[in-house]
Amino acid sequence: FTTSPNADPSTCQIPFLIPPAFQRSCAPFLSPTVDLESTPQDASNISSALIRSLPTLWSHEPYCVHSPSARTTFCVYTRTPFASGRGLSIICSREALSQVTSASAFRNPEPWTVARPAAAGKYTATPIPNKGLGNVATAAISQYEELHAETPLLLVQDTAMQHVEWDVLFGMLRVAVERLPDKSRRRFMELHGQFGGDPLYDRINTNAFNGKVGSGSESWWTVMPESSRFNHDCRPNAVYHFDPQGLTQHIHTVRPIAPGEEITVSYLIPTLTHAERHQKLKAEWGFQCDCAACNAAPWAVELSDARLSLISKLEGHLDDILSRNDASTASAELLVSLYESERLDGAMADAYVFVALEWAYVANAEKARQWADKAMAAIGALRGPWNEWYQSMAKLLVEPEGSPAWDYFARKKA
Numbered sequence: 432f433t434t435s436p437n438a439d440p441s442t443c444q445i446p447f448l449i450p451p452a453f454q455r456s457c458a459p460f461l462s463p464t465v466d467l468e469s470t471p472q473d474a475s476n477i478s479s480a481l482i483r484s485l486p487t488l489w490s491h492e493p494y495c496v497h498s499p500s501a502r503t504t505f506c507v508y509t510r511t512p513f514a515s516g517r518g519l520s521i522i523c524s525r526e527a528l529s530q531v532t533s534a535s536a537f538r539n540p541e542p543w544t545v546a547r548p549a550a551a552g553k554y555t556a557t558p559i560p561n562k563g564l565g566n567v568a569t570a571a572i573s574q575y576e577e578l579h580a581e582t583p584l585l586l587v588q589d590t591a592m593q594h595v596e597w598d599v600l601f602g603m604l605r606v607a608v609e610r611l612p613d614k615s616r617r618r619f620m621e622l623h624g625q626f627g628g629d630p631l632y633d634r635i636n637t638n639a640f641n642g643k644v645g646s647g648s649e650s651w652w653t654v655m656p657e658s659s660r661f662n663h664d665c666r667p668n669a670v671y672h673f674d675p676q677g678l679t680q681h682i683h684t685v686r687p688i689a690p691g692e693e694i695t696v697s698y699l700i701p702t703l704t705h706a707e708r709h710q711k712l713k714a715e716w717g718f719q720c721d722c723a724a725c726n727a728a729p730w731a732v733e734l735s736d737a738r739l740s741l742i743s744k745l746e747g748h749l750d751d752i753l754s755r756n757d758a759s760t761a762s763a764e765l766l767v768s769l770y771e772s773e774r775l776d777g778a779m780a781d782a783y784v785f786v787a788l789e790w791a792y793v794a795n796a797e798k799a800r801q802w803a804d805k806a807m808a809a810i811g812a813l814r815g816p817w818n819e820w821y822q823s824m825a826k827l828l829v830e831p832e833g834s835p836a837w838d839y840f841a842r843k844k845a
């Protein structure tokens with residue numbers, strides 16, 4: 432047996448010369464529906480077809496392909512017991528794998544077993560005209576309630592998506608999906624595909640979210656089939672964030688929702704103009720936006736675009752601690768009212784932070800606390816309580832005088 436210097440420590444190293452038939456008898460991971468023979472198998476582009484007689488971390492032998500253009504080897508890793516048996520398949524380079532395996536949910540899964548939120552029973556997947564399935568509220572849901580928490584079935588490193596040749600990538604996706612537990616594989620296959628072409632890639636392209644994993648700063652494609660049932664609205668009533676340590680997607684409401692209302696999230700950043708939203712949804716998501724903001728009358732679209740432009744300008748001023756331009760408590764509160772008029776409830780977190788900071792700069796503890804409290808609720812839903820601004824706002828709430836923002840300009844002059 433030879434061991435390559437950059438070997439994955441979770442595999443026992445046996446060179447690729449071991450015939451595939453023997454590999455299957457050693458680790459019978461493939462159902463007859465996966466035809467690995469159609470995936471390039473020659474020794475030149477498979478750097479390691481390795482056998483592990485006693486699986487450790489991985490439930491199947493990692494399936495690895497060398498990418499000359501990325502100058503690295505990408506593998507499919509699957510752990511079927513992950514998240515109480517939901518399973519997880521990962522496609523990434525060996526170097527990037529530690530981003531996933533260092534995440535708390537992977538190192539110590541017990542505390543991370545995700546509980547089903549109480550509000551999960553207050554909506555149901557329903558056919559929506561021209562949108563396929565969507566989630567519709569069956570009961571009243573309050574602002575900032577958690578609707579949903581879900582671990583991914585599939586994580587794909589963006590670099591792998593960019594560099595692995597299409598045919599090889601499609602083969603790796605087949606291995607990744609085929610190795611998932613039955614129920615999870617069925618859930619994956621029930622996903623909507625918008626674009627056609629390779630059926631697995633299409634499902635991923637239509638449904639994956641972008642996220643960071645563990646302590647890494649790289650981009651990953653994360654596939655969570657139930658989270659994917661939420662349709663897009665430019666002025667949504669729910670937001671999502673991915674916890675990189677808990678490897679869990681959380682979805683919260685951002686305003687009260689009435690029974691019968693569709694629950695939506697935004698697939699875009701909030702401050703795009705009407706034309707930019709249309710263009711991006713068509714180009715990147717393959718559908719014509721028909722939400723209320725997209726279908727508004729021309730005068731309403733013009734007004735909305737003007738508000739969005741003022742929002743960007745004000746945020747630029749408030750963010751500039753040196754020149755201060757139009758920054759003040761009044762302009763920060765104007766920013767909040769512009770967000771409210773736009774119904775951008777999901778994006779209020781930044782506006783609340785600006786107001787809380789402006790009141791702290793002028794040493795008004797009561798106001799700073801009041802806005803820090805609102806900011807925490809909004810950030811908790813939009814970015815999660817580990818977000819650095821959540822922590823700053825918590826400090827401002829508990830002890831405004833101890834915050835670095837407290838009486839900032841007077842202290843600077845002194």
Ligand SMILES: C[S@@+](CC[C@H](N)C(=O)[O-])C[C@H]1O[C@@H](n2cnc3c(N)ncnc32)[C@H](O)[C@@H]1O
Nearest residue numbers: 562563564623625638659660661662663718721
């Ligand atoms: C992530 S999926 C959402 C769930 C999907 N409706 C289903 O049936 O599984 C994204 C796809 O849903 C549809 N969709 C989502 N939001 C939409 C909207 N506002 N208008 C039209 N179609 C939408 C598009 O087909 C899009 O490609």
